[in-house]
Amino acid sequence: MEEHRKRHGRRMDYEEKKRKRTAREAHKASADAQKIFGHKAKLHHAKRHAEKVQMKKTLKAHDERNVKQKDDGAVKEGALPTYLLDREGQKDAKALSTAVKDRRKDRAAKYSVPLPKVRGIAEEEMFKVIKTGKHKGKSWKRMVNKATFVGEGFTRKPVKLERFIRPMGLRMTKANVTHPELKTTFQLPILGVKKNPQSPLYTSLGVLTKGTILEVNVSELGMVTTGGKVVWSKYAQITNNPENDGCINSVLLV
Amino acid sequence: MATLLPPPKRQKSNYAKSLEKPVAPEPEVPIPSIVVQFKSSEDGSNLGPAINLPADTGRDALQMLVNKLRGETEDPLPYAFHLVPKVPTTSTSTQSARVQINNSIQLDALKTPGTTLSPEDVFELWCEPQAVFRVRSVGRCSATLSGHSSPILCCAHSPTGKYAATGSGDATARIWDMDTETPKWTLTGHKGWVLCVEWDSREKILATGGHDGQVRLWTPSTGQAYGQPLFGHTKWITSLAFEPLHLVKSNSPSPRLASASKDGTVRIWNTLTRTIEFVLTGHAASVNVVRWGGENVIYTGSSDRTVKVWSGVDGKLIRTLNEHAHWVNTMALSTDFVLRTGPYDHTGKVPKDDEEAKTLALERYKNVISTQPETLITGSDDHTLFLWPDQASSSFSTSATPKKPLARLTGHQKQVNHVAFSPDGRMIASAGFDNAVKIWEGRTGKFVASLRGHVAAVYRVAWSADSRMLVSASKDTTLKLWNLKTYKIRIDLPGHTDEVYCVDFVADKVVSGGRDKTVKM
Numbered sequence: 001m002e003e004h005r006k007r008h009g010r011r012m013d014y015e016e017k018k019r020k021r022t023a024r025e026a027h028k029a030s031a032d033a034q035k036i037f038g039h040k041a042k043l044h045h046a047k048r049h050a051e052k053v054q055m056k057k058t059l060k061a062h063d064e065r066n067v068k069q070k071d072d073g074a075v076k077e078g079a080l081p082t083y084l085l086d087r088e089g090q091k092d093a094k095a096l097s098t099a100v101k102d103r104r105k106d107r108a109a110k111y112s113v114p115l116p117k118v119r120g121i122a123e124e125e126m127f128k129v130i131k132t133g134k135h136k137g138k139s140w141k142r143m144v145n146k147a148t149f150v151g152e153g154f155t156r157k158p159v160k161l162e163r164f165i166r167p168m169g170l171r172m173t174k175a176n177v178t179h180p181e182l183k184t185t186f187q188l189p190i191l192g193v194k195k196n197p198q199s200p201l202y203t204s205l206g207v208l209t210k211g212t213i214l215e216v217n218v219s220e221l222g223m224v225t226t227g228g229k230v231v232w233s234k235y236a237q238i239t240n241n242p243e244n245d246g247c248i249n250s251v252l253l254v
Numbered sequence: 255m256a257t258l259l260p261p262p263k264r265q266k267s268n269y270a271k272s273l274e275k276p277v278a279p280e281p282e283v284p285i286p287s288i289v290v291q292f293k294s295s296e297d298g299s300n301l302g303p304a305i306n307l308p309a310d311t312g313r314d315a316l317q318m319l320v321n322k323l324r325g326e327t328e329d330p331l332p333y334a335f336h337l338v339p340k341v342p343t344t345s346t347s348t349q350s351a352r353v354q355i356n357n358s359i360q361l362d363a364l365k366t367p368g369t370t371l372s373p374e375d376v377f378e379l380w381c382e383p384q385a386v387f388r389v390r391s392v393g394r395c396s397a398t399l400s401g402h403s404s405p406i407l408c409c410a411h412s413p414t415g416k417y418a419a420t421g422s423g424d425a426t427a428r429i430w431d432m433d434t435e436t437p438k439w440t441l442t443g444h445k446g447w448v449l450c451v452e453w454d455s456r457e458k459i460l461a462t463g464g465h466d467g468q469v470r471l472w473t474p475s476t477g478q479a480y481g482q483p484l485f486g487h488t489k490w491i492t493s494l495a496f497e498p499l500h501l502v503k504s505n506s507p508s509p510r511l512a513s514a515s516k517d518g519t520v521r522i523w524n525t526l527t528r529t530i531e532f533v534l535t536g537h538a539a540s541v542n543v544v545r546w547g548g549e550n551v552i553y554t555g556s557s558d559r560t561v562k563v564w565s566g567v568d569g570k571l572i573r574t575l576n577e578h579a580h581w582v583n584t585m586a587l588s589t590d591f592v593l594r595t596g597p598y599d600h601t602g603k604v605p606k607d608d609e610e611a612k613t614l615a616l617e618r619y620k621n622v623i624s625t626q627p628e629t630l631i632t633g634s635d636d637h638t639l640f641l642w643p644d645q646a647s648s649s650f651s652t653s654a655t656p657k658k659p660l661a662r663l664t665g666h667q668k669q670v671n672h673v674a675f676s677p678d679g680r681m682i683a684s685a686g687f688d689n690a691v692k693i694w695e696g697r698t699g700k701f702v703a704s705l706r707g708h709v710a711a712v713y714r715v716a717w718s719a720d721s722r723m724l725v726s727a728s729k730d731t732t733l734k735l736w737n738l739k740t741y742k743i744r745i746d747l748p749g750h751t752d753e754v755y756c757v758d759f760v761a762d763k764v765v766s767g768g769r770d771k772t773v774k775m
Contacts, residue, residue, distance in 0.1 A: 079423020079447045081407040081755045082492045083583060083671055083713070085516075086540070086557075182559075182580065222579040224638050228664040 113237050114180075114251045118197050118211030121146075126198075126207070130165065141165060147172050147208040147242035149190050164205055172208060175248040177216055177236045190248075191215040191233050208248060212238045216250075285310050288359065288377055292320055295380045295680075304376060310358045320381050331383045334739075338380065354739050355379070382680060389718040390762040392725070392735055395749045397435035399773040401428060404447070405752075406767030411760035412453045413595045414604075417474060418758065418765045419460055420773055421448030427462045428773075429474055432763055435775055439477030443470055452494040454509050455596025456611055459525055461511055463491025469513045471525060481528050489516035495546045499596040500616035501566065507608055512552055514544035520554055522569065532569035536562060543585045547628055548593055548619050549644075555582035555632050561642070575642060577659055580635035584673050588629045588696060591677035591719070592622045600719065626679050626697060629660070633670035633684055639663040641682075641699040661699030665692055672714045676721035681738075683724050685712035691726045693741070703741040707734055716759040725764050727757035733766055749774060 011017070036044060105112070127142035143165040150171055156162060178185045194213040196202040202209070219232040236250040286309050292301040302323040317333050335355040359377060404423030411418045417438065421427045427441040427448045446465030453460055459480060460472045467487040471480040497509040508525040515521075520534040520541055539557035546552055550566035560576040587593070597605045597614035605611035627644035634640075640659040668687035675682055675696060682694040691705040691712055710730035717724055723744070724736045731752055737744035752769035759765075767773045 076447075079405045079407055081713075082449050082490075082542070084755075085449075085490070222577065223636060224579070224662065224664055226637060226664055226667050228662070 113213070113253060115211045115237055115239065118209070121198055121209060126202075127164075143167060144170065144205065144207060145243065146170065147248065149173070149193050149206040149208055149214075151192065151206070166205065170243065172242060172248055175214060175216055175236065175238070175250050177218075177250050177252050179221075179252050180254065186221065188216040188218060188220070188236075191217050194235060208238060208242050210238055210241050213253075214238065214248075214250060216252075218252075290359070290377045290379055292323060293378050293380050295382045301381065307359075312358050313356060316355070316358075316379070333381045334384050335379050335381055337377060356739050384678075384720065384722065389720045389723060391723065391744065392747070392762065392764050393745060395747065395774050396763075397775045398749070399430060399435065399437060399775070400771065401437055401440070402426070402767075402771045402773070405755065405769040405771060406773060407447060407449055407755055408451050409756045409758050409765050409767050409773070410451045410453055411758045411765060412457050412474070413455050413598045414457055415598075415761040415763075417457075418760065418773075418775075419451045419453065419462075419474075420756075420765075420767050421451040421462055422767075422771070423447040425464070427451055427460075427472070429460070429477065430765075430773060430775075432760060432765070432775065439474070441470075441472050441477065441479070443479055443483065444468060446490070449491055450494050452496055452511075453594075454496045454511075454525075455499040455594065455598075455615065456509075456608070459496075459508065461494050461496070461513075461525075463494050463513055463515075465490040467491065467515060467517075469494070469511070469523065471511075471528070480525075484513070484521075484523050484528055486521050486530060486533075487513065487515040487517055487519065489540075491515050492541060493543045495544045495552075497546050497566070498548050498593040498615070498619070500548070500612055500619055501546075501550050502612065504609075504612075512544050512546055514541040514554060516540040518556070518558075520544050520552070520564075522552075522566075534562075534564050534569055534571075536571055539581075542581065542583055545585055545587050545590070545630075546593070547587055547630075548589045548623065549628065553585060553587070553630055555585045557581040559634075561585070561630075561632050573657060575632075575640075575657060575659070577640055577662075578632065578634040578636055578638075580669075582632050582634045583669065583671060584633045586631050586673045586675045586682070588626055588675045588679035589619060589622050590675055591717070592618050622679060629679075629696070631663075631673050631675065631682055631699075633673040635669040637664070637666045637668060637670065637686070639666075639670055639673060639682075639684055639694075639699075663692075663694050663699050663701070665701060665704070666690065668711075671712065674715050674717055676717045676724075677719055678721045680721065681717075683715045683717065683726075685715045685726055685728075687711040689728075691715060691724070691736070693724075693738070705734075705736050705741055705743075707743045707746075708732070713753070713755060714757050716757050716764070718759050719761065723759075725757055725759055727754035727766055727768070729753045731768070731770075733757060733764065735764075 033044065126145055128145055129139050130141040130143050131139045132141055141163060147170050148166045150166060173190060174187050175190050176185050177188045192215045193203060193206045193208065194215050196207055196209060196212045198209060214236050215233050216236050217232060218234045219230060223231040225231055235253045237253060238248055238250045240249040242248045287306055288309050289304050290307050291304040294301050301320060316335060320333050321331065337353045337355065402422040402424055406420050406422045409418060409420040416432055418430045418432055419427055425444040425446060425448060428437055429439040431438045444462065444464040444466060448462050448464050450463040451460065457474060460474050461469060463469050467489055469484040469491060473480045491513050493514040495512045499509065502509045510531060511523045511525055513521050518537045518539055518541060522531045524531050534554065537554065537556040537558055541554050541556045543555045544552065546566065552564040552566050553561060555561045559578045559580060559582065560574050561582055562571055563573040564571055597611040599618060605614055629644060630642040632640050641661045641663065642659050643656055666686040666688055670684050670686045672685045673682060680696045682696050684692050689708045689710060689712060693702040693705065694700065695702055708728040708730055710728055712726050712728045714727045715724060722738060724738060725733055727733050731750045731754060733747040733754060734743050735745040735747060750768050750770050754766050754768035757764060757766040763775050765773065765775055
């Protein structure tokens with residue numbers, strides 16, 4: 001088509017015809033809208049409705065641009081002195097209800113942690129079955145597939161009797177801990193595994209999966225209790241999958 | 255009939271009285287005689303030999319004695335006395351480590367129950383000279399001034415005490431006349447909340463910092479803007495500090511201004527030409543507070559947990575102090591009051607010209623420095639405060655390394671919001687979100703007392719000019735005036751209908767403003 005146009009040009013009355021056609025568009029559209037029925041009508045009307053909504057919005061925007069309004073300087077409400085800026089102020093009306101809720105939670109022993117729920121991990125994923133014995137028939141040994149923490153001074157049990165093997169390559173000693181308020185991250189040594197949400201067995205093994213609560217050594221942060229004693233351990237919760245990343249990322253529970 | 259007075263009451267006859275059993279007069283308790291050793295609290299030295307005194311010697315008599323021992327009989331100074339019991343008290347935080355002597359040793363120390371002192375000990379009486387003038391106690395609200403249409407965020411009294419300036423969330427600052435308790439000027443021009451307001455020590459310029467990042471200068475006498483606003487900061491202004499009067503160079507008669515902002519920089523402005531002299535960059539987070547010390551040293555405290563010390567001459571970083579574990583919220587210098595009021599003191603003398611003002615200011619500053627070098631105290635969100643030694647390089651003492659703090663003041667259970675040195679530099683008051691105001695010794699940082707009474711977070715504290723009274727403003731809409739002899743509430747100042755955000759103590763008036771949009775005096 002384009003080639004033909006390039007070679008031969010257009011009709012003589014092309015402009016005239018075009019002008020008249022566009023002039024007729026409005027009438028034609030209106031006639032169509034009134035006459036069509038059935039499925040076609042439904043589609044057309046839905047499309048038209050959306051178009052009209054958009055048009056209304058742009059018209060309104062144009063109106064606002066034209067009207068000259070007194071600029072109130074955009075002075076925001078809720079003025080706060082400098083020491084209260086950047087602090088989340090708790091509204092007084094909510095204070096009582098939150099206090100009551102906190103007390104209820106304490107009684108129900110529900111503690112708020114950054115990751116309250118974690119994905120359940122199947123045993124096949126967690127352990128690899130190790131076949132032992134002269135004919136490799138016995139399969140009571142398991143090797144842990146996830147990162148673990150064993151602690152200083154760890155010595156393996158007699159190898160023949162060891163049921164769970166924790167490979168040295170997957171043992172971790174340090175965690176990258178992020179302070180939620182300061183938004184800075186420190187690399188802190190792990191003191192122990194407090195709780196693994198999957199199962200108490202994993203807690204006792206020291207398996208580190210997402211959602212595990214660790215105890216980390218925070219003496220280098222310099223926090224102090226009200227009595228003047230230096231705080232040296234705090235809990236942190238793991239936020240990544242250490243076996244995939246090779247490192248432990250966690251959030252400090254303040 | 256004329257009204258008759260009722261007949262007089264029947265009085266007891268002497269006979270009826272004589273029928274009552276005679277009450278034996280209380281046996282005279284022999285007043286023990288004790289040995290007292292006066293010690294000066296500035297350096298711990300003994301003032302004269304140990305003296306044998308009856309135990310019920312009153313405070314005035316003790317005062318006279320100390321004045322005689324010091325040889326100041328012509329110019330007697332009032333003294334406050336307190337004992338520090340030698341036997342270490344069981345560390346309950348309710349008991350303070352010192353026993354204040356208000357009436358006499360017998361009444362305050364020996365007769366109080368549960369005391370471990372006996373008349374046979376040698377009493378070491380620590381004497382602290384107090385200000386010669388006395389500020390009248392604040393009793394009631396004398397004026398409630400409305401006019402702001404938004405919560406009042408900051409207030410500052412002028413160095414002479416004639417005016418008070420308040421900044422509010424409606425983007426205006428107002429100057430109020432303290433003597434007539436009427437509004438004087440309204441300073442409009444800011445495009446955002448007016449967050450901080452500061453007077454210069456000659457009362458010639460008022461500086462306001464806003465949420466829009468602008469610093470504006472005003473002339474208080476005419477209420478007009480003093481030139482164009484100072485642009486440069488990209489985020490809101492957190493704090494302002496003027497150069498002390500005795501450091502102002504004679505060729506540029508206006509003091510320089512330091513403004514700290516959330517964007518992490520501090521800009522030093524020349525108020526005459528309204529240009530930036532230098533910019534102190536280096537902080538990694540918002541600079542929360544800035545102070546200009548008397549030795550031409552600028553201190554800045556920031557949310558990156560450090561305090562940086564800069565030179566006021568060229569803006570070079572002298573030192574970084576990083577001991578805090580959380581944001582540094584507030585800072586105070588022991589010379590704060592003297593530097594703020596400049597040449598004006600309680601005698602009400604007005605200096606004739608700039609030169610005289612400078613010499614007066616220098617004299618007052620030197621007086622305060624002679625007893626105690628300029629110490630800095632910083633309060634932080636980690637619930638503690640740190641007391642730092644003198645940072646200026648001109649007065650290095652070989653014993654204390656300036657980077658190590660003198661003391662760490664623990665005890666608050668929540669964030670420390672405001673800290674203030676008393677005007678004589680002897681005491682520190684700290685206000686925290688745990689509803690307590692704690693008093694510490696200004697020299698060593700030892701805990702003295704905890705003032706409890708507020709039921710919500712305490713936002714601000716202010717000392718009276720004679721260091722005898724302390725007023726605290728809190729979220730629970732009250733202000734409390736504290737008695738520093740008994741460490742209890744002296745007077746409660748209710749009346750505000752919403753949180754009180756700022757308070758300042760002038761001569762004998764307290765100015766306070768808060769979320770209820772009224773200024774109370």
